[in-house]
Amino acid sequence: MSEKVFPKDAMRVLKETSRTFYIPITFLQKDLKHTVAAAYLVFRAIDEIEDHEEVSNDLKYTILMQVSELFKHPFNEDEYLKILGPIKEKMPEVTLRLGEWLKACPKGSQSIVIKATSEMAFGMAKWAKANWNIHTREDLDDYTYYVAGLVGVMLSDLWEWDSGVKTDRDFAISYGRGLQAVNILRNQQEDLAERGVSFVPDGWTRTQLFEYAEKNLAKADEYVKLIKKRSILLFCRLPLALAHKSLKAMQGGREKMTRAEVEQTVEEIQNS
Structure with missing residues (x-):
């Protein structure tokens, strides 16, 4: 998918998944707009894992901890999809396409988003384990x-x-x-x-x-x-x-x- 088309698709999924932040994100200027949109989609992707009713808390903990670790290294899409393996069939589009949202992130800001996602996944894992x-x-x-x-x-x-x-x-x-x-x-x-x-x-x-x-x-x-x-x-x-x-x-x-x-x-x- 070309870079020109992709942010539009990211904005489509964002509009479908975030009532609170879609409009304010449209107020931002280009690089920031694309970064914040991508970040929200990445956060939403892992939030769907944390929230899913059919996934046990222990499995949520295991998967979210693995995602947290994954984000401490250069992102590996194959590894991410492998981690999702046991729950892949249950996950929505926003979660399955996490790798694409990261690619939509302007290069200079990607590391900021990745660091925050790793920390968030760790916290979500901890609280899922504690029910x-x-x-x-x-x-x-x-x-x-x-x-x-x-x-x-x-x-x-x-x-x-x-x-x-x-x-x-x-x-x-x-x-x-x-x-x-x-x-x-x-x-x-x-x-x-x-x-x-x-x-x-x-x-x-x-x-x-x-x-x-x-x-x-x-x-x-x-x-x-x-x-x-x-x-x-x-x-x-x-x-x-x-x-x-x-x-x-x-x-x-x-x-x-x-x-x-x-x-x-x-x-x-x-x-x-």
Whole structure:
């Protein structure tokens, strides 16, 4: 597949798999846009392994640890597909085509994406083995770091690589954590009913989970204030605005924002 056609195909799959990040990614400029799109597809690829209902936690652990190790060396597509062997038939397109998403990554940024993926796969493996049993705030911080805070760190590395934009690492982690905490709140009942998993520390009420989300989103607001480049600022502000509004909707007793509210928020950010 030629390089010209491929990013379009990557964007198609991205649109089908990521409601939150497809639009903000389109705000970015060429190299960053292709890197962040590819990174999200790679993350989604391993996320599908972590989430799959028909794969045992022990097998998830084994496969994700092997993927983590694989990413510590130059990427080997054959080796990756061999690792997927026992679950290959169950995996969606986004997971099977991970090697292609990496190839779509501009050369200079590929190492940043690979390093983050290796660390994320390790964290996912660890938490799959523990059946996502979150007991303490530290557990919640650890889990949300691996699945989301780490993305914030990678994005910060990419902003600096592409545009020389420097940000605060702790705020970057809170940016990812805050978005993940909103997801946990939104899916709390579903996770428990369908997967038998609770990401809520022992003894915590839903109010404390709201406070956790709010504290991290407040730091995320500080993170965004440090960004002066408009395209990157727009990218960061949209998911953050949606997270804030989703939190308010849930605090008001609604399950989620309406489609009209989402569209209005996109418009507000684009015109700001």
